[in-house]
Amino acid sequence: MSRAGQAGEVGSVFRCELAVHLAVHGLRGRPVSGLDVPAGVWPVRLDFETSDPTDDIRVTFSDGRRAYVSAKRKIDRGRPLEETLTGWVGQVPTLGADDLLVIAGEELVGPVKNLxxxxxxxxxxxxxxxGDESRALAxxxxxxxxxxxxxxxxxARVLHLPGSIGPAPHRDLLAALMNLVVADARGPSAVSALADFFHRQRARRSGVPSRTGLLP
Structure with a gap:
C-alpha cells in the first residue's frame, strides 16, 4: 500500500474510533468532554459522510443542537486544518443558534497543541x-x-483523543462507561461491538457518501 493509502486507512480507523467515542457517551447519557455543552446534553444521533460542507460526522444532541465534526488523525498547520476551515466557512450559513464546529484529532502538532x-x-x-496561545489562535x-x-x-471546538487508535487506555475509559449501561460488566464487549459495527459500515460503503443514524 502506498504512503497515501496507509494515511487514508489510518484516518478511516480514527474516524471509526471517534464514532465509538461519541456513541458511548450518547448511550451513557453523558456530555462529551471538550465540547463545552451543558451537563444535561449528550449525543443522540450520528450521521456519517453527509452532504454538509463539514462532512465526516454530524452529531445531533439531546437538546437539538448539532456539531459538525471534521475528523483528522494528525492535525498540524497544513492540509488537515486548511480542509477543516474550508468546510467550516461553508457550514456557517446552516448553523443553528447553538451548533458547533469541531475538529477532532488523535495527534496535535505544533501550534495546534494550544488551540x-x-x-x-x-x-x-x-x-x-x-505566545503559544496567540500563535494557535492566529x-x-x-x-x-x-x-x-x-x-x-x-x-469552534477541538476534540483531542490521544491514543485512540493504539492500545487501550482510551478503550478502557469507554469500556468503564459502558459497564454502567450493559449488564454483567460487559462494557469491553459492547465497545468492541460498536467498533466492529462502524468498521463494517465503512467497508461496506467503500467511500460512497451515505447517512447512518446510530441512536434513536
Missing part, C-alpha cells in the same frame, strides 16, 4: 496569556474571512 486553550480564552473574552484568524471569523471562533 483548544486559545479558543477557550477567546470564548471567555480573555486575552491570550502566552492559525484560525489568519485563514478565516472577516465576515465569518467571529462566529467560527465562537463555535
Amino acid at each position: 483548544d486553550r486559545a479558543l477557550r480564552r477567546h470564548r471567555a473574552g480573555l486575552r491570550m496569556e502566552t 492559525l484560525l484568524t489568519d485563514r478565516l474571512p472577516s465576515r465569518v471569523r467571529g462566529l467560527v471562533l465562537d463555535r
Whole structure:
C-alpha cells in the first residue's frame, strides 16, 4: 500500500474510533468532554459522510443542537486544518443558534497543541496569556474571512483523543462507561461491538457518501 493509502486507512480507523467515542457517551447519557455543552446534553444521533460542507460526522444532541465534526488523525498547520476551515466557512450559513464546529484529532502538532486553550480564552473574552496561545489562535484568524471569523471562533471546538487508535487506555475509559449501561460488566464487549459495527459500515460503503443514524 502506498504512503497515501496507509494515511487514508489510518484516518478511516480514527474516524471509526471517534464514532465509538461519541456513541458511548450518547448511550451513557453523558456530555462529551471538550465540547463545552451543558451537563444535561449528550449525543443522540450520528450521521456519517453527509452532504454538509463539514462532512465526516454530524452529531445531533439531546437538546437539538448539532456539531459538525471534521475528523483528522494528525492535525498540524497544513492540509488537515486548511480542509477543516474550508468546510467550516461553508457550514456557517446552516448553523443553528447553538451548533458547533469541531475538529477532532488523535495527534496535535505544533501550534495546534494550544488551540483548544486559545479558543477557550477567546470564548471567555480573555486575552491570550502566552505566545503559544496567540500563535494557535492566529492559525484560525489568519485563514478565516472577516465576515465569518467571529462566529467560527465562537463555535469552534477541538476534540483531542490521544491514543485512540493504539492500545487501550482510551478503550478502557469507554469500556468503564459502558459497564454502567450493559449488564454483567460487559462494557469491553459492547465497545468492541460498536467498533466492529462502524468498521463494517465503512467497508461496506467503500467511500460512497451515505447517512447512518446510530441512536434513536
